[in-house]
Amino acid sequence: MKKPVFLLLAVIAMAVSCKDKNPKKYLPESIGAINSVAVIMDNDLWKGEVGDKVREHFAAPVLGLSWEEPIFTLNHMPISVFTGTLRHTRSILFVEKDTLSIAHIKTDVYATPQKVGVIKGRTDDEIIKNLDAKADLMISAFKELEIKEAQKRFLRSLNQEGVLEKKFGVSMSIPSAYKVGKQEDNFVWIDRQIPKGSLNIIAYTMPGDSFKNDSTRVKDIVRMRDSIGQEYIPGPDVPGKTTYMVTEKAFAPYTFPAKISGKDAIEVKGIWEMKNYPMAGPYITYIIDDKEHNRKMVVEGFTFAPATEKRDYMFELEAILRSIKFDVPKNTK
Numbered sequence: 001m002k003k004p005v006f007l008l009l010a011v012i013a014m015a016v017s018c019k020d021k022n023p024k025k026y027l028p029e030s031i032g033a034i035n036s037v038a039v040i041m042d043n044d045l046w047k048g049e050v051g052d053k054v055r056e057h058f059a060a061p062v063l064g065l066s067w068e069e070p071i072f073t074l075n076h077m078p079i080s081v082f083t084g085t086l087r088h089t090r091s092i093l094f095v096e097k098d099t100l101s102i103a104h105i106k107t108d109v110y111a112t113p114q115k116v117g118v119i120k121g122r123t124d125d126e127i128i129k130n131l132d133a134k135a136d137l138m139i140s141a142f143k144e145l146e147i148k149e150a151q152k153r154f155l156r157s158l159n160q161e162g163v164l165e166k167k168f169g170v171s172m173s174i175p176s177a178y179k180v181g182k183q184e185d186n187f188v189w190i191d192r193q194i195p196k197g198s199l200n201i202i203a204y205t206m207p208g209d210s211f212k213n214d215s216t217r218v219k220d221i222v223r224m225r226d227s228i229g230q231e232y233i234p235g236p237d238v239p240g241k242t243t244y245m246v247t248e249k250a251f252a253p254y255t256f257p258a259k260i261s262g263k264d265a266i267e268v269k270g271i272w273e274m275k276n277y278p279m280a281g282p283y284i285t286y287i288i289d290d291k292e293h294n295r296k297m298v299v300e301g302f303t304f305a306p307a308t309e310k311r312d313y314m315f316e317l318e319a320i321l322r323s324i325k326f327d328v329p330k331n332t333k
Contacts, residue, residue: 030090030111034146035315037072040082041095050095053128057135062311063254064269065282069311071139090149091142092116095127103130105141115141150319163188164203165328170297173323187232197304199313201320204228208294211287218255221268222247235274243277261324264289272302282310284318290326299324
């Protein structure tokens with residue numbers, strides 16, 4: 001055998017041998033209902049001040065809903081039963097009294113994708129201090145994971161109508177249950193029926209220099225939503241009255257800075273209502289600064305589901321809106 005060939009075979013054999021000695025760790029796929037968190041902590045902690053603090057942070061009310069619903073559904077279990085497939089839960093909060101005082105997030109410990117928030121302390125007060133310090137970070141990590149999981153599930157069956165590509169050069173991962181209900185030159189309305197109402201997505205654009213004035217931003221956003229509602233979103237027919245969607249007047253909407261598809265955006269949450277008719281529900285709007293096209297791309301999701309919990313409906317809409325992609329080739333069909 002020639003020497004170069006012998007050396008090549010030796011290198012391959014060594015590589016295979018090293019690979020066998022350090023096999024890649026296999027992790028099962030994570031499981032769990034959307035917006036649920038497994039809370040692993042002793043019963044005594046769960047029933048006391050530490051448990052109260054966990055619920056204060058991780059079961060806080062979702063902003064912008066008609067009535068109070070928690071950010072996450074918390075599934076408590078003591079450490080002794082946290083075995084087997086329970087460890088494959090997607091979002092986990094591990095709280096323990098220990099000789100260490102730590103608070104951090106681990107990724108893909110028992111399954112993938114997975115986030116595990118770890119809070120430890122030597123006393124109840126120390127654990128509570130660590131919870132206060134890291135809860136917001138952990139909530140953000142859990143929510144981002146849940147958004148990605150929802151978007152992954154959408155991919156099983158997507159709407160193929162292509163109206164957003166044609167109108168605006170953008171795309172979103174919209175489940176096939178949603179159908180285009182209305183489209184105008186600068187407006188698209190897509191919805192799906194649910195047992196007691198509907199989930200709705202609308203999209204339109206505004207001039208690129210809109211909402212520059214911070215002092216009037218909220219009023220400008222409300223004015224924009226109300227004008228769009230009046231022009232495109234009528235309510236039921238009422239003799240002698242004009243009905244259309246407006247922003248609920250009693251409370252100002254919540255606004256937050258956001259990043260959507262790598263672009264600066266404003267996130268808006270609040271309640272819509274029908275002018276001259278008793279209908280209302282929550283909405284979430286993203287006003288995205290699309291500088292490349294000198295426009296604000298506006299996408300909104302709103303729910304009509306009377307006497308029904310709406311957290312998961314609104315989360316579905318948020319996950320859809322956050323999937324937006326720009327500069328998609330226009331569908332000319």
